[in-house]
Amino acid sequence: MGKSSFDPDAAATGDGLFGLECSPRDAGVVVIPVPFDATTSYRAGTALGPAHVLAASRQVDLEDIQFGPIWQAGISMIPIPRDIASLSRRARAAAEPLIRAGGAAPGNAAHTKALKVVNAASERVNAFVSREAERILSRGGIPAVLGGDHSTPFGLIAELSRRHPRMGVLQIDAHADLRERFEGFAWSHASIFHNVMTQLPGVRRLVQVGIRDVGTREVDFIRRSRGRVRTFFDQRLRDRQFAGTTWTRLCRDVIAALPREVYVSFDIDGLTPEHCPDTGTPVPGGLTFPEVCHLLEMLARSGRRVVGFDLCEVAPDEHGGEWNGSVGARVLYKLAGCAVATRPRRRPK
Numbered sequence: 001m002g003k004s005s006f007d008p009d010a011a012a013t014g015d016g017l018f019g020l021e022c023s024p025r026d027a028g029v030v031v032i033p034v035p036f037d038a039t040t041s042y043r044a045g046t047a048l049g050p051a052h053v054l055a056a057s058r059q060v061d062l063e064d065i066q067f068g069p070i071w072q073a074g075i076s077m078i079p080i081p082r083d084i085a086s087l088s089r090r091a092r093a094a095a096e097p098l099i100r101a102g103g104a105a106p107g108n109a110a111h112t113k114a115l116k117v118v119n120a121a122s123e124r125v126n127a128f129v130s131r132e133a134e135r136i137l138s139r140g141g142i143p144a145v146l147g148g149d150h151s152t153p154f155g156l157i158a159e160l161s162r163r164h165p166r167m168g169v170l171q172i173d174a175h176a177d178l179r180e181r182f183e184g185f186a187w188s189h190a191s192i193f194h195n196v197m198t199q200l201p202g203v204r205r206l207v208q209v210g211i212r213d214v215g216t217r218e219v220d221f222i223r224r225s226r227g228r229v230r231t232f233f234d235q236r237l238r239d240r241q242f243a244g245t246t247w248t249r250l251c252r253d254v255i256a257a258l259p260r261e262v263y264v265s266f267d268i269d270g271l272t273p274e275h276c277p278d279t280g281t282p283v284p285g286g287l288t289f290p291e292v293c294h295l296l297e298m299l300a301r302s303g304r305r306v307v308g309f310d311l312c313e314v315a316p317d318e319h320g321g322e323w324n325g326s327v328g329a330r331v332l333y334k335l336a337g338c339a340v341a342t343r344p345r346r347r348p349k
Contacts, residue, residue, distance in 0.1 A: 008071060012058035017077040018333065019058040028073035028343075029336045030136045031144045033080045034152035036125050038091035038118050039188045040280040041099055045315035047088045049325075050080050050146045052316045053332060056325030060333050066297045067337030075336055077146070084128060088148075091121035095185070104184040115184050122151060122187030129155030133308075137163065142339045146332065147312030149189035149280065150177060150267050154196065160263055160308050161202030167261040167307060168205040169196065170254070170299070172270035172292065174283040176211050176231065178218040189280075189313075192265075194221065197229060207257045209295070210234050210270040212285045230257045234285045247291055251298045262299065264309040264335060268328055275327045278315045289327070296334055300341040309335045 012019025017031060024030045033050035040046060054077065062071045094117040098104055104111035129145060133156045136143040143160070145153040150173075161167060171177070171193060178197070182190035196203055205228055212234040222229045237250055268276040272286040287295075299306070314328035 008062040008069065017054060017057050017075055018060055018062065018071060018329075020071055020075055022074040022076045024076045024078050024136070024141075025139060026074055027076035027141060028340060029075045029144060030141045031075070031077040031146050031332070032129055032132045032136075032156070033077055033146045034125060034129060034148040035080055035085040036088040036091075036147070036152055037149040037189070037280070038088055038095050038121055039151060039183070039185045039190075040149045041183060041188075041190065042281045043315070044092060044280070045278065046147060046149050046280050046313050047085060047092075048316050049148060049312070049314035049328065052325040053146060053311070053314055053328040054080070056322050057329035057332070059326065060329050064333065064337050066293060067300070067334070067341050070333060070337040070340055073336075073340040078132065081128065084125060087121050087124060091118045094118050098183055102183065111184075119186045122185070125152060126155040126158070126187070129153065130159050133159040142306070142343070143308045144335070144339075145310035145312070147310065150192050150312040151187045151189045152312060153265060153310035154187065154192060156308055156310065157196055157203070157263060157265075158200055161200045164261045164307050165202040166204045166259055167202065167263055168207060168259040169193075169203055169263045169265055170258060171206060171208045171265045171267075172210055172287065173208065173265070173267040174210060174212055174269040174286060175267070175281065176208060176214045176218040176222070178221045178229070179215060180217070197225070204228070204259050205230065205257065207254060208232060209237075209254055210287050213283050238285075247294060248298070251295045254295065255299055255302050255304070258304060260304055261307050262304050263307055264296075264299075264338070266309065266311045266331060266335060268311065268313045268324075268331065271327070276314065276324055278318050278324050279313045280315060289330070292331070293334055296338040300338045304342060306339040306342045309339055311335060
């Protein structure tokens, strides 16, 4: 898909992500769709996120004001894996009684069996993502995950942390996701960064932005991390803005806390709820789309290298519209643009 054979201003006719027909083998950015949401504790539906974002992506105009013609680097998504979607449905059915009960009851044999089913399914997802990430990285591509719930990128973060053993994670999210085995699930969507920070020593620092729903033990985890977890709580960011600090100054502070190599993890509920009304766990407050765009552009200009990224928790519109997918697709394009901007200029084959 060379520049001479593709008109970026024409209506999208291709079936690929953003209407592009770039092979994963040739793309600069390769997206791994993970249609899995077994442990979402409030509203299910994010397993349908990859298909929803894919459909909406064909309406995204490709000349980005901040990052230019991102499409020229080549963006591709591997086929949505039906086996993972089927696995999600089975694991979700097993998880539902535990979610309704608020976790596994001690001595309840049915709950113990269900936990084993869900945890085993999550481990299969981790292995799938890790294998696909290894293939992408071996070809020199930038890997990304499109979830699914926020548990889904663990395999990608693990693979990257082995290759970049002092990397940092920039997490944009409403929730800290530092809970240990939330509701008993070892790989809960609410535990992704507890698992990252306790199991992946290659992750040097976690920098969280937009956090506004947090538990007592999560706050304690942050305090006990001795700076390995740096949290920019949403309310504290707003307090500084109300006192006159510019968003640019706040973004500089966030980026200064990151090491040179960065993975970006984006839960769509990090945005204000009007951007993602049907996500699994919406929370008042959050970042606006322009604020996120400014942060990503400043990250790209900071001299840091984005080694990979994810976008999770996008769910289809409850009444059949396309708003959630439309926002998700544009966030995904911005994330790709940020990553590409930190690499030498590359054209797909």
